[in-house]
Amino acid sequence: MIEVKNLSKKFGQQLVFENVNFSINEGEFVSLVGPNGSGKTTLIKMLMGLEKKTSGEIKINKSSEIGYVPQFRNIDLDYPLDIKNFVTLNQKFSFLKSQRDQNKAKLNNILNKTHLTDLQSRPLGLASGGEKQKAYLAQALINDPKILILDESTASMDVDVKYQLMDLVSELNKKENITVLFITHDYDLTKKYTNRALLFENHQINSVDVKSISEDMFE
Numbered sequence: 001m002i003e004v005k006n007l008s009k010k011f012g013q014q015l016v017f018e019n020v021n022f023s024i025n026e027g028e029f030v031s032l033v034g035p036n037g038s039g040k041t042t043l044i045k046m047l048m049g050l051e052k053k054t055s056g057e058i059k060i061n062k063s064s065e066i067g068y069v070p071q072f073r074n075i076d077l078d079y080p081l082d083i084k085n086f087v088t089l090n091q092k093f094s095f096l097k098s099q100r101d102q103n104k105a106k107l108n109n110i111l112n113k114t115h116l117t118d119l120q121s122r123p124l125g126l127a128s129g130g131e132k133q134k135a136y137l138a139q140a141l142i143n144d145p146k147i148l149i150l151d152e153s154t155a156s157m158d159v160d161v162k163y164q165l166m167d168l169v170s171e172l173n174k175k176e177n178i179t180v181l182f183i184t185h186d187y188d189l190t191k192k193y194t195n196r197a198l199l200f201e202n203h204q205i206n207s208v209d210v211k212s213i214s215e216d217m218f219e
């Protein structure tokens with residue numbers, strides 16, 4: 001699904017990582033772990049074509065729709081959209097009634113899956129942190145992605161909401177075979193949900209079995 005060969009990234013003189021090699025198979029649930037500034041967000045931006053590589057190769061299944069839940073989500077209190085409209089921003093508008101009906105059914109299905117049905121009319125700016133994150137997840141899911149990338153999406157959530165969201169992602173991973181890349185600083189979540197981790201360290205990215213990961217690798 002994703003293959004990276006001899007990939008290097010520099011910002012000016014600053015080396016982020018060098019000669020990195022790894023691949024990710026369809027249906028995997030992989031965590032990306034490593035200290036602040038080690039290049040996790042930069043790597044996924046490169047996978048999505050939002051950031052240039054310095055050298056090397058990135059091969060990614062062309063037909064793969066990518067759903068992305070970004071790391072920073074500052075939303076003004078007076079943000080004009082409610083949750084439902086925010087989620088549908090990613091949906092393509094159609095003049096065909098049949099297509100619009102399909103879109104609507106899809107939306108309702110996603111709102112239901114992400115436990116947002118009862119909250120759909122709430123202005124996004126007034127939603128809690130966890131609710132906002134669910135809305136971002138729903139927005140990422142609306143186009144049936146083959147790859148879902150979560151960048152620390154659970155960071156500011158309370159424990160229950162965090163596990164609820166991760167359970168949902170795990171279910172999508174298993175039932176719909178969505179490949180998940182999960183960037184996290186959370187040791188327990190890494191252990192619970194992922195089998196393999198890409199460890200960002202000393203300008204390298206190494207694939208490790210989650211069993212071999214210890215808590216002191218997390219800050």
Ligand SMILES: Nc1ncnc2c1ncn2[C@@H]1O[C@H](COP(=O)(O)OP(=O)(O)OP(=O)(O)O)[C@@H](O)[C@H]1O
Pocket residue numbers: 011016034035036037038039040041042043071
């Ligand atoms: N556009 C940019 N221009 C210059 N430097 C950048 C840019 N984007 C990121 N960097 C630098 O590249 C390094 C990697 O940043 P990145 O955001 O990928 O880290 P990260 O692993 O996601 O960290 P965190 O865990 O804190 O989110 C950092 O030193 C950062 O300051």
Ligand SMILES: [Mg+2]
Pocket residue numbers: 040041042071151
């Ligand atoms: Mg980051």
